[in-house]
Amino acid sequence: xxxxxxxxxxxxxxxxxxxxxxxxxxxxxxxxxxxxxxxxxxxxxxxxxxxxxxxxxxxxxxxxxxxxxxxxxxxxxxxxxxxxxxxxxxxxxxxxxxxxxxxxxxxxxxxxxxxxxxxxxxxxxxxxxxxxxxxxxxxxxxxxxxxxxxxxxxxxxxxxxxxxxxxxxxxxxxxxxxxxxxxxxxxxxxxxxxxxxxxxxxxxxxxxxxxxxxxxxxxxxxxxxxxxxxxxxxxxxxxxxxxxxxxxxxxxxxxxxxxxxxxxxxxxxxxxxxxxxxxxxxxxxxxxxxxxxxxxxxxxxxxxxxxxxxxxxxxxxxxxxxxxxxxxxxxxxxxxxxxxxxxxxxxxxxxxxxxxxxxxxxxxxxxxxxxxxxxxxxxxxxxxxxxxx
Numbered sequence: 300x301x302x303x304x305x306x307x308x309x310x311x312x313x314x315x316x317x318x319x320x321x322x323x324x325x326x327x328x329x330x331x332x333x334x335x336x337x338x339x340x341x342x343x344x345x346x347x348x349x350x351x352x353x354x355x356x357x358x359x360x361x362x363x364x365x366x367x368x369x370x371x372x373x374x375x376x377x378x379x380x381x382x383x384x385x386x387x388x389x390x391x392x393x394x395x396x397x398x399x400x401x402x403x404x405x406x407x408x409x410x411x412x413x414x415x416x417x418x419x420x421x422x423x424x425x426x427x428x429x430x431x432x433x434x435x436x437x438x439x440x441x442x443x444x445x446x447x448x449x450x451x452x453x454x455x456x457x458x459x460x461x462x463x464x465x466x467x468x469x470x471x472x473x474x475x476x477x478x479x480x481x482x483x484x485x486x487x488x489x490x491x492x493x494x495x496x497x498x499x500x501x502x503x504x505x506x507x508x509x510x511x512x513x514x515x516x517x518x519x520x521x522x523x524x525x526x527x528x529x530x531x532x533x534x535x536x537x538x539x540x541x542x543x544x545x546x547x548x549x550x551x552x553x554x555x556x557x558x559x560x561x562x563x564x565x566x567x568x569x570x571x572x573x574x575x576x577x578x579x580x581x582x583x584x585x586x587x588x589x590x591x592x593x594x595x596x597x598x599x600x601x602x603x604x605x606x607x608x609x610x611x612x613x614x615x616x617x618x619x620x621x622x623x624x625x626x627x628x629x630x631x632x633x634x635x636x637x638x639x640x641x642x643x644x645x646x647x648x649x650x651x652x653x654x655x656x657x658x659x660x661x662x663x664x665x666x667x668x669x670x671x672x673x674x675x676x677x678x679x680x681x682x683x684x685x686x687x688x
Contacts, residue, residue: 303349304327304346304348304349305322305329305351306329306338306347307319308333308352309331310333310353312333314384315333330345330347334358335356335359338350342368346373346377347377348377349380350377351380353382354394355385362397365394365397365398369397378400380400380403381402383403383405388575415550419553438551438557439556440573440576440579441581441682442559442562443561444564444566444574444581444582444583446590446596447564447590450584450585452563454648456484456581457488458657458671459559460524462672464522464557465675473516473554473558474527474560475547475548476529477561477565479565481532482561484528489519490517490526492528494515495529495530495531496529496530499527499543509553512525512555527551529561544573545569562574574606575604577610579610579685581612581678582613582614584613584616584637587624591629595634598611598635609685610685613635613637614641614674638677639670639674641670644665647667658671659671659672
């Protein structure tokens with residue numbers, strides 16, 4: 300990385316000078332611009348390896364700035380990182396769609412996050428091509444979400460992840476438990492170690508690279524995937540460095556072929572950006588009226604955040620018995636097609652969880668086990684179709 304040329308674009312002189320000095324100390328060649336239009340001139344003249352810019356520019360819209368760089372042959376492959384004073388998901392999404400490689404927030408963790416990004420973008424593996432939000436070599440990101448507790452989201456997440464790995468034996472699969480304030484997948488798969496979301500988020504961002512996760516994340520017996528366990532208790536969950544979550548997930552997308560996030564009912568400022576960048580959103584629904592109504596509320600909100608209905612993979616889980624609304628009734632209320640219905644499994648699911656075993660291992664001939672295998676395959680097909688668009 301030493302000697303790479305970086306252009307810093309920031310209208311705030313103090314912020315610009317800080318970044319200039321920081322990067323020069325790290326042996327980068329640094330250029331600077333105080334406006335977007337000045338930055339375009341410098342970029343086309345000096346052809347930097349990377350443009351680091353605050354997208355809050357007074358003389359040009361960030362999307363236009365990015366598009367002008369991407370459309371010019373001299374800068375079409377230049378790495379672009381937004382280091383923004385604006386944390387809004389709307390601005391972030393606009394910059395990434397326009398062609399920025401990454402979007403970082405100005406915070407106490409900004410410099411470690413930037414160092415990690417520079418290492419990744421300037422590594423030999425990626426040097427010949429820009430890294431973009433839609434880059435095909437990123438792992439498929441699948442999130443599990445529910446509108447209400449008690450729908451069996453974590454159990455379904457773990458079991459479907461295991462079936463995904465079983466159907467793709469050569470692939471790297473990781474499950475990350477992001478439910479706060481306390482995770483549950485560790486208990487389901489029988490993991491009792493000390494490495495978890497909280498301890499990883501406390502580490503310097505430069506340390507939590509691809510090699511770190513490959514070497515250190517546990518692979519629970521029988522489950523086949525690697526696990527980033529959730530918060531061990533509410534006390535730890537309440538001190539989580541939330542700004543690190545998206546950075547961690549971004550590294551996982553480089554390190555694994557399939558990244559499966561258990562969000563539970565944690566629809567928040569932390570989880571929403573992950574939902575927005577997911578290849579597939581697995582929405583777990585149960586048959587009781589209250590859960591279905593809450594699911595409609597969640598789906599209505601997700602639509603306002605730009606979520607395409609084709610990304611939703613709704614599963615009706617009869618976790619509490621045979622009573623409740625039918626699949627057709629649930630679809631009409633929510634306004635979504637339900638892709639899969641899991642039958643009521645009685646005590647089998649609870650027993651398998653208590654024994655830390657996957658359903659398809661404990662009850663291989665059960666109807667539910669067959670449905671799990673079929674559903675895992677169908678989810679992958681839909682996610683790949685959407686990625687290929």
